[in-house]
Amino acid sequence: MSDDQFKNVISHAKEYGYIFQSSEIYDGLSAVYDYGQNGALLKNNIKAYWWGAMVQMHENIVGIDSAIFMHPTTWKASGHVDAFNDPLIDNKDSKKRYRADVLIEDHVEKIRQKIEKEVKKAEKRFGDSFDKEQYLGTNPRVMGYQEQISTIMNRFVKAMEAEDLADVKQLIEDEQIKCPVSGSMNWTDVRQFNLMFGTQLGSVAEDATTLYLRPETAQGIFLNYLNVQKTGRMKIPFGIAQIGKAFRNEIVARQFIFRMREFEQMEMQFFVRPGTEMEWYETWKERRLNWHKSLGFDIAKYRFHDHEKLAHYANAAADIEFEFPFGFKELEGIHSRTDFDLSQHEKFSGKKLQYFDPELGENYVPYVVETSIGLDRMFLAVLSTSLQEETLEDGSSRTVLNLPAFLAPYKVAVLPLLKKDGLPEKAREIVNLLKFDHMVQYDEKDAIGKRYRRQDAAGTPLCVTVDHQSLEDHTVTVRFRDTMEQIRISVGELPALVNEKVALSTQLEKL
Ligand code: GAP
Numbered sequence: 001m002s003d004d005q006f007k008n009v010i011s012h013a014k015e016y017g018y019i020f021q022s023s024e025i026y027d028g029l030s031a032v033y034d035y036g037q038n039g040a041l042l043k044n045n046i047k048a049y050w051w052g053a054m055v056q057m058h059e060n061i062v063g064i065d066s067a068i069f070m071h072p073t074t075w076k077a078s079g080h081v082d083a084f085n086d087p088l089i090d091n092k093d094s095k096k097r098y099r100a101d102v103l104i105e106d107h108v109e110k111i112r113q114k115i116e117k118e119v120k121k122a123e124k125r126f127g128d129s130f131d132k133e134q135y136l137g138t139n140p141r142v143m144g145y146q147e148q149i150s151t152i153m154n155r156f157v158k159a160m161e162a163e164d165l166a167d168v169k170q171l172i173e174d175e176q177i178k179c180p181v182s183g184s185m186n187w188t189d190v191r192q193f194n195l196m197f198g199t200q201l202g203s204v205a206e207d208a209t210t211l212y213l214r215p216e217t218a219q220g221i222f223l224n225y226l227n228v229q230k231t232g233r234m235k236i237p238f239g240i241a242q243i244g245k246a247f248r249n250e251i252v253a254r255q256f257i258f259r260m261r262e263f264e265q266m267e268m269q270f271f272v273r274p275g276t277e278m279e280w281y282e283t284w285k286e287r288r289l290n291w292h293k294s295l296g297f298d299i300a301k302y303r304f305h306d307h308e309k310l311a312h313y314a315n316a317a318a319d320i321e322f323e324f325p326f327g328f329k330e331l332e333g334i335h336s337r338t339d340f341d342l343s344q345h346e347k348f349s350g351k352k353l354q355y356f357d358p359e360l361g362e363n364y365v366p367y368v369v370e371t372s373i374g375l376d377r378m379f380l381a382v383l384s385t386s387l388q389e390e391t392l393e394d395g396s397s398r399t400v401l402n403l404p405a406f407l408a409p410y411k412v413a414v415l416p417l418l419k420k421d422g423l424p425e426k427a428r429e430i431v432n433l434l435k436f437d438h439m440v441q442y443d444e445k446d447a448i449g450k451r452y453r454r455q456d457a458a459g460t461p462l463c464v465t466v467d468h469q470s471l472e473d474h475t476v477t478v479r480f481r482d483t484m485e486q487i488r489i490s491v492g493e494l495p496a497l498v499n500e501k502v503a504l505s506t507q508l509e510k511l
Contacts, residue, residue: 005325006325006326006384009256009325010256012457013383016458016459017037017458018036018383019035019036019039019256020033021034022034031253031260032262033260037409038409041410042379042408043264045406045504046375046382047243049504050243050373051241054241054268061239061241061268061270062228062234062239063240064220064240065243065244066221066242068245068247069213070214070220070223072210072212073348074219074345075196075212075219077347077349079313079340079344081194085192085194086099086251087099087165087190089169089187089189089190089191091182091187091188093179093182093184093186094181094182096181098179098252099251099252101156101160103172104168104172104175104177107152107177108149108152109327111148112149115136119136119142152171155171156171156309157308157309159171161309165191165192168190169187169190173187193251194249195215195248195249195250196247197212197249197261198211199211199212199213213246215246215247216246216265217244217245218341218370220244221240222269222368223345224240225240225353225366226351229355234271236271237270237271237280238271239268239270239271240268240269240271241266242268243264243265243266243267245264245265248261256380257377258324258329258376258380260376263374263375263376265372265373267373268371268372269369269370270284270368270370271366271368272366272368274365277336277368278316280336281316281334284371285304285318288332288371288373289302291511292332294507294510295382295404298385302323303320303321305328313338313341314340315336317333317335317336318333319334320332322377324380325384331374331377331378332374332377332378333370333373334369334370336367336368336370338368339367341368342366353365382403383401386401386403386459387399388402399453400481400482401456401458401459402459403461404507405461405501408459408461409459410439410441410458411439411440411462411501411502412439412461412462412498413442413443413460414427414431414440414442414443414464414466415442415448415463416465416466417448417466419444421471422471424444426470427442427444427464430476430494434495434498437499441460452479460481461480461501462478462502463478463481464477464479465477474490474491475488476490476491
């Protein structure tokens with residue numbers, strides 16, 4: 001997708017009430033966005049899909065909703081006060097600030113793309129007899145690129161682990177990484193920058209306590225581990241899920257809702273017996289990828305990326321990357337967090353956070369496998385993939401938002417063909433028939449063709465048109481967004497048809 005197409009996604013999101021810049025009338029607030037009338041509905045539907053798949057479909061997973069404010073010691077124990085940093089670097093000519101790790105990863109991605117190009121060329125050359133694995137393992141040029149990537153990444157990981165920021169800068173210089181804006185290599189030193197937002201609790205300055213806005217929802221789950229385990233009589237393995245806001249003072253917040261300073265996460269911590277975490281890690285990688293694939297988008301848009309540099313709490317980690325309009329980027333993380341968090345909270349709180357395993361007859365601190373997805377990123381993945389510009393058989397074009405029907409904000413638009421002759425009243429009857437189960441829109445303005453196009457662009461999967469015949473025989477025309485096919489059915493058949501097409505339950509059954 002080109003830059004122009006991405007710009008098109010952003011302007012479409014605004015025009016159709018999906019996403020607005022926050023505080024727009026005051027010229028906006030950087031990297032903060034509001035969800036409009038359609039956006040709020042799409043977002044809720046994505047949450048329902050996640051919650052349904054995680055909580056409703058698993059007897060051993062329950063959901064909570066913990067507060068954004070937490071005791072400040074939480075963040076000391078979790079390591080966020082000391083280690084939740086990004087390495088930043090400024091270009092002295094453009095005055096632009098970058099994450100050093102992102103500059104390096106983007107550079108590596110470019111080398112990776114060279115490999116892809118070579119593979120494509122070879123595929124063409126060799127046709128059906130092409131063996132990709134063999135080619136990757138034997139072609140000298142490709143092997144050279146691979147070697148280059150691992151040398152860069154090994155050096156970077158080593159430098160970060162040793163907190164050798166001077167070497168990170170040196171690596172950027174050695175690789176001749178230039179500022180994308182100024183094109184120069186006039187870099188400052190690399191510095192660490194903590195991403196947490198601090199605020200004050202209490203009205204009197206001297207007595208005020210510094211609190212942090214949570215940078216991940218996971219800690220609310222860890223702090224409630226024992227409450228939930230005991231009151232829910234949960235037996236290991238079990239999970240606790242949560243959807244909620246998180247806040248990060250991102251250094252570089254670009255690319256629309258991909259990287260925001262206020263965003264939402266959907267996280268699940270799965271508590272397991274020590275020693276079984278790798279099995280569960282693999283299981284959750286597979287289950288989560290399956291959740292994504294079930295949406296029916298092109299599966300070539302997904303790939304796993306194993307972390308080379310692990311977060312301070314993890315012994316294994318992988319991202320599910322998605323091909324966004326600006327390339328493959330992290331959409332979801334699956335992390336094996338060991339017993340790091342619960343052990344740290346035991347240490348800092350002095351309270352035992354253990355589990356008595358009746359089968360083993362012993363107490364232990366459970367290990368944790370986490371799945372963590374950004375709701376806003378998921379929203380962007382869905383929106384950008386669904387927006388299509390189609391050329392029709394007659395040569396005309398239409399803009400259509402091919403959202404999976406169960407995610408669409410409005411499921412049905414009811415359209416009286418004319419604004420007279422009792423057609424609006426009949427159409428209102430149909431709205432009243434469907435509105436208890438679905439979001440239904442009534443639209444009587446403009447010619448019918450124009451109304452269809454408007455609903456196509458807004459993503460409404462079904463249009464129901466009421467005409468004069470409807471008054472006589474109680475039938476209506478149903479038009480399908482994706483195929484533009486039209487069928488005539490009786491009003492009595494409508495509720496079942498709509499249900500069949502848009503129900504979340506049908507989607508959950510696919511998992
Ligand atoms: N509890 C683990 C954790 O927070 P993470 O990889 O830092 O891990 C998890 O974040 C997910 O949250 C990411 O995969 C991404 O989808 C989303 N996310 C992280 N930072 C974000 C930001 N600034 N804006 C939007 N989404 C973000």
